[in-house]
Amino acid sequence: MLILIVGPSGAGKDTLLNGARDALADDLRFRFVRRIITRPGDMGQEAHESVTEQTFELRKQAGDFALTWRAHGLHYGIPADISMDLARGRVVVVNVSRAVVAEAAARFPVSVIEVSAPADVLALRLAARGRDDAVDVARRLARSIELRLPVERQTVVNDGTVEAGVRELLAAITRASGDAPQS
Numbered sequence: 001m002l003i004l005i006v007g008p009s010g011a012g013k014d015t016l017l018n019g020a021r022d023a024l025a026d027d028l029r030f031r032f033v034r035r036i037i038t039r040p041g042d043m044g045q046e047a048h049e050s051v052t053e054q055t056f057e058l059r060k061q062a063g064d065f066a067l068t069w070r071a072h073g074l075h076y077g078i079p080a081d082i083s084m085d086l087a088r089g090r091v092v093v094v095n096v097s098r099a100v101v102a103e104a105a106a107r108f109p110v111s112v113i114e115v116s117a118p119a120d121v122l123a124l125r126l127a128a129r130g131r132d133d134a135v136d137v138a139r140r141l142a143r144s145i146e147l148r149l150p151v152e153r154q155t156v157v158n159d160g161t162v163e164a165g166v167r168e169l170l171a172a173i174t175r176a177s178g179d180a181p182q183s
Contacts, residue, residue, distance in 0.1 A: 002086060002108040003093045003176050004101055005169075007115035009072075010122035012158040012165060013095050016115060019166030020093070020173060029177075031085050033094040036065070036077040067104055069097045083108075091177040105151050111176035112153035113169065121159050 007013050021032040036049045038056050051059070056075045060068055065077040082092045086108060096104065104110050154172045158165040 001091050001177055002082065002104060002110045003091060003173060004104055004110055004112045005093065005095045005115060006098045006101065006112060006153075008117075008122055010124075010126040011115045011117045012162075013115045015162055016156070016158060016165045016169040017093070017095060019162060020169050023166065023170055024173075029089075029091055030173075031082075031090050031092050033078055033082060033092060035095065036079065038075040066107075067096065067100050069100045071097050071099070091173075093173060101151060110151065112151055113172045113176060114153045114155045115158050115165075115169070116155060117157065117159050 005013055005017060017032060024030045034047060034049055036051055038051060038053050040050055053075060056077065059065065064080055066080045066082050067078040069076050076097065078094055085092050101112060154175065156165065156168045156172055
């Protein structure tokens with residue numbers, strides 16, 4: 001099962017994914033995918049593989065990605081080796097753009113978990129991380145309202161503590177994967 005984590009910028013996806021990854025670290029049935037992004041490695045809290053646009057394009061042409069998309073002026077890629085994990089019956093969890101959900105669903109067995117938060121919370125979080133100016137924050141907030149998902153999804157509202165959000169995401173991952181995590 002490929003579990004797609006989606007949601008608007010500022011919803012706290014990376015924070016919740018980090019907590020879920022830590023909680024499931026000893027359960028080998030789960031793989032939390034590290035994305036390849038044309039963004040410096042020191043920006044934000046997501047541990048990603050940073051590459052240049054040229055390297056990204058070369059890797060894309062070489063078939064190194066299962067999914068790719070462009071958002072906010074950056075290229076994002078999901079490694080092609082997720083196919084091997086899925087074939088072995090592993091649960092693969094990955095943060096993706098809602099724009100690639102339909103493509104992913106056409107190619108893999110997917111379950112979608114949308115992490116959201118109220119607009120005022122999103123705006124505060126986006127401003128606090130300091131990567132975007134006011135125009136970019138407004139654009140990100142507008143984008144979060146515009147896009148609709150082409151498949152059913154579970155929703156995790158991340159407007160409380162980190163611990164509560166992680167618990168909700170773990171419960172959603174458990175439901176999506178069909179059974180309880182093992183230690």
